[in-house]
Amino acid sequence: MRPARVALWALAALTALYLVLPVFVVVPMSFSDSAFLEFPPQEWSLRWYENFFTDLTWLDSTIASLQIAVQVTLLSLVLGTAAALGMVRGRYPLRALVSGLVMAPVLVPYVIVGLAVYAVFLQLGLTETALGFVLVHTALAVPYVVITVSSALMSFDRRLEHAAMGLGAGPVTTFATVTLPLIAPSLAGGAVFAFVTSFDEVVTSVFLSGPDLTTLPVQMWSGVRVQIDPTVAAVSSMLLLVTLSLFAGAGVARLVRRRKA
Amino acid sequence: MTGEAVTGRRLPDGWGFLVLPLVAFLLVVFVHPLISVLARSLSDPEPGLGNYAAFFDSPVYLDVLVNTFVVAGLVTLVTLVLGFPYAYLMTLATPFWRGVLMAAVLVPFWTSLLVRTFAWVLILRDTGVVNEVIGALGGQPVPLLRNLAGVLIGMVQVMLPFAVLPIYATMRGVDRRLLQAAEGLGARPAFAFWRVYAPLTLPGVAAATLLVFVSSLGFYVTPALLGGPQNVMIGELIVQQLSGVLRWGFASALAVILLVVTGVLLLLAARVVDLRRMIGGGR
Amino acid sequence: MSRRGIALAVTGLLVLTACGGGHAASGDGKQLTVVMWGGDDQKKAVAAYVEPWAKANGVTVKQDSPTDYAKFRAQVESKKVSWGVVEVEPNFAVTACENGWAVKLDPAKVDMSKVKKELVSECAAPLLEYAFTIAYNTKAYSAENHPKTWAEFFDTAKFPGKRGFWKYATGAMFEAALLADGVPADQLYPLDIDRAFKKLDTIKKDIVFYETGEQQQQLVSSGEVPLIQAWNGRIFAAAEDGQPVANEWNQHLLSYDQVVIPAGYRDTALAQEWLNNFLADAKGQADYANQSAYAPVTPEALQYVQPDVRRELPTEHEDQRAAIVDYTYWAEHYDEVTERLNEWMAQ
Numbered sequence: 001m002r003p004a005r006v007a008l009w010a011l012a013a014l015t016a017l018y019l020v021l022p023v024f025v026v027v028p029m030s031f032s033d034s035a036f037l038e039f040p041p042q043e044w045s046l047r048w049y050e051n052f053f054t055d056l057t058w059l060d061s062t063i064a065s066l067q068i069a070v071q072v073t074l075l076s077l078v079l080g081t082a083a084a085l086g087m088v089r090g091r092y093p094l095r096a097l098v099s100g101l102v103m104a105p106v107l108v109p110y111v112i113v114g115l116a117v118y119a120v121f122l123q124l125g126l127t128e129t130a131l132g133f134v135l136v137h138t139a140l141a142v143p144y145v146v147i148t149v150s151s152a153l154m155s156f157d158r159r160l161e162h163a164a165m166g167l168g169a170g171p172v173t174t175f176a177t178v179t180l181p182l183i184a185p186s187l188a189g190g191a192v193f194a195f196v197t198s199f200d201e202v203v204t205s206v207f208l209s210g211p212d213l214t215t216l217p218v219q220m221w222s223g224v225r226v227q228i229d230p231t232v233a234a235v236s237s238m239l240l241l242v243t244l245s246l247f248a249g250a251g252v253a254r255l256v257r258r259r260k261a
Numbered sequence: 262m263t264g265e266a267v268t269g270r271r272l273p274d275g276w277g278f279l280v281l282p283l284v285a286f287l288l289v290v291f292v293h294p295l296i297s298v299l300a301r302s303l304s305d306p307e308p309g310l311g312n313y314a315a316f317f318d319s320p321v322y323l324d325v326l327v328n329t330f331v332v333a334g335l336v337t338l339v340t341l342v343l344g345f346p347y348a349y350l351m352t353l354a355t356p357f358w359r360g361v362l363m364a365a366v367l368v369p370f371w372t373s374l375l376v377r378t379f380a381w382v383l384i385l386r387d388t389g390v391v392n393e394v395i396g397a398l399g400g401q402p403v404p405l406l407r408n409l410a411g412v413l414i415g416m417v418q419v420m421l422p423f424a425v426l427p428i429y430a431t432m433r434g435v436d437r438r439l440l441q442a443a444e445g446l447g448a449r450p451a452f453a454f455w456r457v458y459a460p461l462t463l464p465g466v467a468a469a470t471l472l473v474f475v476s477s478l479g480f481y482v483t484p485a486l487l488g489g490p491q492n493v494m495i496g497e498l499i500v501q502q503l504s505g506v507l508r509w510g511f512a513s514a515l516a517v518i519l520l521v522v523t524g525v526l527l528l529l530a531a532r533v534v535d536l537r538r539m540i541g542g543g544r
Numbered sequence: 545m546s547r548r549g550i551a552l553a554v555t556g557l558l559v560l561t562a563c564g565g566g567h568a569a570s571g572d573g574k575q576l577t578v579v580m581w582g583g584d585d586q587k588k589a590v591a592a593y594v595e596p597w598a599k600a601n602g603v604t605v606k607q608d609s610p611t612d613y614a615k616f617r618a619q620v621e622s623k624k625v626s627w628g629v630v631e632v633e634p635n636f637a638v639t640a641c642e643n644g645w646a647v648k649l650d651p652a653k654v655d656m657s658k659v660k661k662e663l664v665s666e667c668a669a670p671l672l673e674y675a676f677t678i679a680y681n682t683k684a685y686s687a688e689n690h691p692k693t694w695a696e697f698f699d700t701a702k703f704p705g706k707r708g709f710w711k712y713a714t715g716a717m718f719e720a721a722l723l724a725d726g727v728p729a730d731q732l733y734p735l736d737i738d739r740a741f742k743k744l745d746t747i748k749k750d751i752v753f754y755e756t757g758e759q760q761q762q763l764v765s766s767g768e769v770p771l772i773q774a775w776n777g778r779i780f781a782a783a784e785d786g787q788p789v790a791n792e793w794n795q796h797l798l799s800y801d802q803v804v805i806p807a808g809y810r811d812t813a814l815a816q817e818w819l820n821n822f823l824a825d826a827k828g829q830a831d832y833a834n835q836s837a838y839a840p841v842t843p844e845a846l847q848y849v850q851p852d853v854r855r856e857l858p859t860e861h862e863d864q865r866a867a868i869v870d871y872t873y874w875a876e877h878y879d880e881v882t883e884r885l886n887e888w889m890a891q
Binding site for chain 1: 615621758
């Protein structure tokens with residue numbers, strides 16, 4: 001290997017280690033018997049996992065968060081991709097203003113957004129509803145989709161589309177069979193950002209949550225002023241396990257497909 | 262692409278209409294509620310510019326604002342320095358290693374910010390994992406917590422995925438044969454990389470820069486728990502004023518000032534780089 | 545193209561509305577929403593002295609957490625109040641009362657005769673007591689040799705090591721600084737903030753500020769900050785957990801949380817009914833005290849608290865108390881002192 005390549009691998013390995021380092025603390029912590037976040041644990045137990053599955057508020061809030069995040073992802077992808085196509089390819093008035101508007105949700109501090117939306121949603125009866133969460137989280141998530149998809153469209157070679165059209169494909173077919181597959185990695189990136197923006201959002205969610213609907217991050221933060229419930233470490237560990245399994249599953253599936261091919 | 266004059270007054274064409282749903286959505290869900298709160302900066306506790314005057318009355322607020330932009334800038338820089346080579350390696354690696362690298366990028370996303378931040382405290386504190394290793398090797402404990410280092414370590418880890426994913430997505434679209442062609446024509450590998458390959462990844466880098474910088478401005482949990490009293494960012498101050506002291510007018514004024522300063526900075530940046538291209542206005 | 549975009553968006557919204565339609569309708573019966581700081585503490589508190597009352601009276605208890613003053617104020621201003629009884633810090637109770645955000649309690653409906661009158665205000669009744677103590681790491685300092693006064697706490701030459709304070713103006717650091725500087729306890733208020741800052745300046749480089757209870761306990765038990773101004777209950781819980789920490793009760797500052805009812809709550813009468821019941825509920829309060837090491841506010845409750853816990857409550861150490869934190873003072877000066885604290889910290 002060239003020295004440059006070795007250096008590249010070394011840097012990437014260190015970066016990867018840095019990215020996953022907290023996990024090596026969080027996972028052992030989740031198996032601690034102590035009521036405090038403790039590392040390394042003195043005594044081991046499964047009590048925080050047990051707590052998660054026996055305390056309905058944890059389960060309910062996890063399910064609510066997952067449902068909301070999925071809906072946010074879908075809505076942000078639709079709105080964001082359409083807007084990105086329009087912004088990169090289209091012609092429309094007040095461009096600077098539109099760009100500013102699309103970026104604004106990332107820029108305005110979430111606590112201000114939370115309060116503003118709360119005041120309006122109280123009047124509309126949208127607090128403590130999944131719809132309320134989805135609307136607000138989508139506004140916060142959509143800039144991430146627009147930016148990632150725009151960057152892909154910008155480096156996109158439109159001659160490919162012209163070629164497809166030249167061969168008789170309609171605009172919809174062209175979009176579905178040529179454009180979409182080529183910008184798919186960016187769509188996937190945008191989808192991940194949107195999902196996570198919603199799934200880990202606490203500041204605006206604290207306002208919208210209540211007895212009828214509380215999301216997971218709010219549940220996690222609720223006692224934080226006094227003491228963190230180590231169940232949060234158990235939840236994170238389980239989410240991690242699920243994601244990594246999905247990843248491994250996808251990898252295995254790809255391997256199997258290649259073997260067959 | 263860049264040569265075409267942008268005339269703002271023209272009516273939208275077919276593509277242009279696609280912007281409309283999002284604009285309408287944001288106007289209803291985001292802008293409309295925000296107006297009444299931001300207007301409080303001019304009316305609460307009394308009508309006038311008192312809240313803005315208060316910002317300049319004490320040096321601390323300006324310091325916090327400057328610090329916020331400095332931290333966001335540093336976070337962006339470190340994130341790019343780590344993220345760009347990482348994304349590049351992902352395009353070179355075998356599918357297996359690409360999967361591993363990708364998984365490492367996505368791991369932080371599934372550990373809630375709260376747990377992650379407290380995990381960092383346990384790792385970075387004087388009696389923490391890192392300093393125990395340093396101590397075992399015979400070194401002096403390095404202060405990594407309640408200072409700028411702690412803030413950067415915490416924030417960069419949160420922001421790295423936001424840099425790696427868009428850069429990687431763009432790199433995947435770049436034809437690597439261009440590099441071979443350049444080298445085949447006698448260009449040195451480094452020259453070929455920086456002059457032929459890197460410019461083609463710019464849209465991804467620009468997207469990453471924008472995402473990371475702008476998102477970093479609003480952080481407050483990470484700096485509050487990993488930083489010291491000198492590392493306060495404006496997000497924390499706004500929360501303090503809004504939920505603690507209940508000076509809503511002043512909190513709104515802080516938000517408006519943050520918005521305006523960021524807007525001006527982005528406009529200035531747009532003079533240097535063609536920023537509109539970053540967020541999709543580049544025709 | 546445009547029409548499809550809009551159609552998609554509309555369809556999306558419709559789907560979402562359908563999904564979000566499951567908003568549970570509130571029952572016809574009586575219902576009370578209880579709001580506290582959340583977590584395990586809230587669970588224990590509600591089980592100890594809200595649920596038994598609710599069961600006996602056919603009331604459905606709903607819970608929200610944590611208390612957020614912005615959310616409180618927004619509900620009142622929007623005239624859509626869903627919070628019934630809310631645990632707050634006393635300075636907010638005073639502010640809320642002055643601004644008409646909280647209901648003035650009716651003495652005919654809420655009998656406060658049994659609780660300390662210092663802990664009562666026009667709109668608020670006390671919920672629990674706790675103390676800001678000198679907490680120390682028992683590996684760094686022994687039971688005999690540790691700071692026993694705030695003056696010693698500020699003496700970094702005699703007792704080396706970092707010092708911890710809560711990073712809020714109401715976190716009792718100013719009171720501690722003034723006591724350390726020799727201000728007599730009965731002349732503490734109104735606080736001489738300039739003098740307090742001067743005293744804090746002397747140990748500024750050694751001060752570590754904490755934000756949450758978790759940090760407080762981690763800092764002192766790891767030995768990173770061997771001396772910390774802490775909440776007695778946190779330290780007790782950590783000690784019970786086997787961590788090397790202890791409370792020094794001498795010169796402690798007594799603090800407390802209160803309950804208020806937001807103005808505009810639909811069933812103020814029910815909220816006051818619970819409050820009245822709570823203040824008389826010696827066993828319920830004792831039950832919570834046993835689990836949390838926060839002191840009950842009704843003295844009668846103390847007889848039901850286990851002796852080993854009772855020893856750890858501020859009520860057992862009243863002779864060592866320096867002062868009760870004066871939250872009327874803080875309600876008035878919180879803004880300005882916070883601003884000065886921001887400046888001081890940033891320097």
